[in-house]
Amino acid sequence: MVNELAIKARIAQIKASGVIAEPHTWISATSVTKKGKKYTYYRLLKGFRVRIGKEGEQSQKPKLKTKMVQYVTFSRR
Numbered sequence: 001m002v003n004e005l006a007i008k009a010r011i012a013q014i015k016a017s018g019v020i021a022e023p024h025t026w027i028s029a030t031s032v033t034k035k036g037k038k039y040t041y042y043r044l045l046k047g048f049r050v051r052i053g054k055e056g057e058q059s060q061k062p063k064l065k066t067k068m069v070q071y072v073t074f075s076r077r
Contacts (some may be wrong), residue, residue: 024048025071042072 014020024047026031031040037058 022046025069040076044069044072 021044026045026047028043028045030043031038031042033039045066046064047064050065
């Protein structure tokens with residue numbers, strides 16, 4: 001079992017390694033075939049909770065909604 005100090009040390013190491021994404025963000029990949037060629041598009045997505053239910057009342061179980069922030073490109077070397 002991993003102890004709390006080891007987890008905190010690993011988090012500090014990751015943060016020190018460079019820019020990291022905000023909480024509740026991830027990269028999604030989508031593949032499309034056009035004219036016999038396969039293209040893969042990458043998007044940066046952000047999740048957020050929506051608490052508004054039907055007719056404006058507060059929902060007991062907030063739903064996770066996603067929003068595309070931007071397309072992501074990778075350079076090949």
